[in-house]
Amino acid sequence: MKYQVNKKGYYGEFGGAFIPEMMHPNIEELQQKYMEIIGSYNFRQDFIHLLKHYVGRPSPLYPAQRLSEKYGTNIYLKREDLNHTGSHKINNTIGQILLAKALGKKRIIAETGAGQHGVATATVCALMGMKCIVYMGTLDVQRQAPNVKKMKMLGAEVVPAISGNQTLKDATNEAMRDWINNPVDTHYIIGSVVGPHPFPDMVTQFQAVVSEEIKMQLDEHIGREFPTRVIACVGGGSNAAGAFYHFLENEEVELIGVEAAGKGIDTQETAATLTLGKVGVLHSAKSMLMQTDDGQIIEPYSISAGLDYPGIGPLHSHLFKTGRAKYLWATDEEVFEAALELTQLEGIIPALESAHALAALKKIKMKPDDVTVVNLSGRGDKDMETYLDHFGY
Amino acid sequence: MMKNRINQLFQDKKENILSVYFTAGYPQVNDTVQIIKTLEKNGVDLIEIGMPFSDPVADGPVIQNSSTVALKNGMSIKQLFEQLKSIRQTVNIPLILMGYLNPVIQFGLEAFCKKCQEVGIDGLILPDLPVSVYQEEYKELFEQYGLHNILLITPQTSDARIQEIDEASGGFIYMVSSSSTTGAKDKVSDFHEDYFNRVNQLKLNNPRLIGFGISNQETFENACKYASGAIIGSAFVKALEQDKTLEEKISAFVNRIVKPV
Ligand SMILES: Cc1ncc(COP(=O)(O)O)c(C=O)c1O
Numbered sequence: 001m002k003y004q005v006n007k008k009g010y011y012g013e014f015g016g017a018f019i020p021e022m023m024h025p026n027i028e029e030l031q032q033k034y035m036e037i038i039g040s041y042n043f044r045q046d047f048i049h050l051l052k053h054y055v056g057r058p059s060p061l062y063p064a065q066r067l068s069e070k071y072g073t074n075i076y077l078k079r080e081d082l083n084h085t086g087s088h089k090i091n092n093t094i095g096q097i098l099l100a101k102a103l104g105k106k107r108i109i110a111e112t113g114a115g116q117h118g119v120a121t122a123t124v125c126a127l128m129g130m131k132c133i134v135y136m137g138t139l140d141v142q143r144q145a146p147n148v149k150k151m152k153m154l155g156a157e158v159v160p161a162i163s164g165n166q167t168l169k170d171a172t173n174e175a176m177r178d179w180i181n182n183p184v185d186t187h188y189i190i191g192s193v194v195g196p197h198p199f200p201d202m203v204t205q206f207q208a209v210v211s212e213e214i215k216m217q218l219d220e221h222i223g224r225e226f227p228t229r230v231i232a233c234v235g236g237g238s239n240a241a242g243a244f245y246h247f248l249e250n251e252e253v254e255l256i257g258v259e260a261a262g263k264g265i266d267t268q269e270t271a272a273t274l275t276l277g278k279v280g281v282l283h284s285a286k287s288m289l290m291q292t293d294d295g296q297i298i299e300p301y302s303i304s305a306g307l308d309y310p311g312i313g314p315l316h317s318h319l320f321k322t323g324r325a326k327y328l329w330a331t332d333e334e335v336f337e338a339a340l341e342l343t344q345l346e347g348i349i350p351a352l353e354s355a356h357a358l359a360a361l362k363k364i365k366m367k368p369d370d371v372t373v374v375n376l377s378g379r380g381d382k383d384m385e386t387y388l389d390h391f392g393y
Numbered sequence: 394m395m396k397n398r399i400n401q402l403f404q405d406k407k408e409n410i411l412s413v414y415f416t417a418g419y420p421q422v423n424d425t426v427q428i429i430k431t432l433e434k435n436g437v438d439l440i441e442i443g444m445p446f447s448d449p450v451a452d453g454p455v456i457q458n459s460s461t462v463a464l465k466n467g468m469s470i471k472q473l474f475e476q477l478k479s480i481r482q483t484v485n486i487p488l489i490l491m492g493y494l495n496p497v498i499q500f501g502l503e504a505f506c507k508k509c510q511e512v513g514i515d516g517l518i519l520p521d522l523p524v525s526v527y528q529e530e531y532k533e534l535f536e537q538y539g540l541h542n543i544l545l546i547t548p549q550t551s552d553a554r555i556q557e558i559d560e561a562s563g564g565f566i567y568m569v570s571s572s573s574t575t576g577a578k579d580k581v582s583d584f585h586e587d588y589f590n591r592v593n594q595l596k597l598n599n600p601r602l603i604g605f606g607i608s609n610q611e612t613f614e615n616a617c618k619y620a621s622g623a624i625i626g627s628a629f630v631k632a633l634e635q636d637k638t639l640e641e642k643i644s645a646f647v648n649r650i651v652k653p654v
Pocket residue numbers: 087088113114115116117191192193233234235236237238239240305306307351353354377378379
């Protein structure tokens with residue numbers, strides 16, 4: 001159990017709940033009740049029911065024939081892109097909306113970068129008839145326009161965050177401010193394994209269904225549950241946490257996270273947190289952070305709005321520090337190339353975020369017998385404009 | 394050892410204490426010392442010097458903006474200590490540093506506490522340092538360097554937790570008027586009378602100041618009915634925006650709060 005959160009909400013030295021007193025009642029309530037609620041029979045029943053009949057789980061584990069041939073090995077794609085709303089984010093929002101209901105909350109807030117988490121939140125709010133407010137950086141409102149329209153059609157209010165670089169970090173600040181100002185009836189559905197304890201663990205639990213299915217599906221395909229390695233992209237780290245979870249204690253499975261290097265890790269325009277960061281406290285958790293020597297947070301950059309974040313979940317900082325997982329990075333250029341490769345070899349247009357994981361295939365050594373699972377966290381619909389601009393179709 | 398100036402203040406003055414917050418490095422990077430001196434000259438009892446942070450989640454738009462400008466002006470904790478080097482040659486009222494944890498951690502916790510003592514800081518307000526972490530990891534150091542930790546309570550804080558916070562606090566307790574981010578609201582009806590009365594009946598060790606949403610004479614006087622005094626932040630920072638000298642802006646502001654016009 002080396003990689004589980006402890007009672008105080010830490011993974012090794014990382015995590016905790018560095019919250020202003022105004023957030024204490026909500027966080028304390030969650031800390032005291034989340035295990036009991038999400039472990040209860042009724043909750044499990046509802047969660048499993050919705051994942052199956054509403055989200056469409058299990059998502060396929062697809063043996064990517066032509067991609068495998070090209071790399072001379074065995075590559076499987078975990079098809080989170082086929083989930084309802086188009087990414088892994090819905091696994092978490094289904095879990096948290098059920099939790100919010102159990103807690104008697106009436107109003108839901110969320111932050112979003114790519115808009116995938118915003119859409120997934122607006123979707124479950126429509127499903128449950130709850131009021132939904134989504135904070136989104138002004139820059140992201142522009143570059144992920146289709147998702148903004150979807151959220152509005154789903155009945156959510158989208159509030160542009162105008163502070164800072166106007167991306168995911170700033171949207172998260174605004175959501176936290178909203179929660180401080182609405183301490184009683186509101187639940188904050190955080191979109192990744194970040195924020196104060198118990199969010200990192202709670203979101204990991206909801207995403208863990210990904211690796212639970214990978215094990216069963218691999219067994220069907222190849223007669224064993226464990227792959228050689230699992231690769232996932234890392235923004236806050238939720239799809240990676242879900243894809244890694246059931247392999248954490250089996251140290252023979254290599255775990256690889258891929259961060260967004262933007263224009264390169266030696267430029268100012270990057271979001272490679274573990275590669276470049278130092279320990280600090282942001283959004284109420286102690287973790288690795290991109291920051292100046294004075295402790296000011298550095299504005300990150302990535303072509304992918306979902307990875308454009310200067311922090312990372314405490315679980316990943318711990319996996320990084322202990323060496324249990326390796327973290328690579330991919331530049332915008334490498335990501336475009338990887339996205340086009342998958343599109344033309346397999347007929348699957350990946351999300352820009354997920355294409356970071358695919359880009360890692362060129363950066364690692366794979367033997368012919370290896371079994372590599374790539375978590376395809378989302379589909380590329382929301383990124384079509386960016387792709388078309390770049391490729392000039 | 395010299396008595397902490399915060400304790401001295403609350404011993405000498407039991408009511409109508411006026412505490413003012415400003416963000417160091419705003420409007421201009423080198424205004425810090427003059428703002429402090431002018432506030433003291435105009436009769437302010439206590440000053441909270443804000444250390445700007447890029448991501449102030451507990452703050453509303455006014456203090457967010459002042460922090461952004463201050464950082465653009467090149468403000469840092471290092472520079473702030475440099476500016477405060479000789480402050481105790483002229484200023485006698487208690488001084489508190491207020492800010493978020495991350496810049497303090499990067500400065501180095503012990504180095505930070507040591508510097509505070511050197512320049513004559515009496516207390517700290519770190520909104521994202523919860524009482525439990527303070528007790529376990531920070532208290533000893535703060536005490537070693539003669540620094541009071543000022544903790545917040547809100548209308549949602551339970552009696553038991555208020556008692557716990559009272560035990561851990563030194564100087565005074567920062568009673569947040571309603572659960573919110575900082576920012577002037579100008580509405581007396583926002584006052585939670587029940588909450589203030591509940592807290593007053595707890596017979597706490599530490600005196601209280603009420604903060605958040607205090608912006609004018611009316612809200613200040615109302616707050617003073619329920620505590621030893623009140624704290625003004627956003628309304629003062631906003632007043633500093635005007636196109637006048639610091640002297641003019643500050644004396645006009647303080648006179649608006651404490652004297653009827
Ligand atoms: C498709 C997709 N993958 C990955 C991410 C990154 O989030 P995380 O690192 O939490 O999985 C996002 C975020 O918006 C996303 O939309």
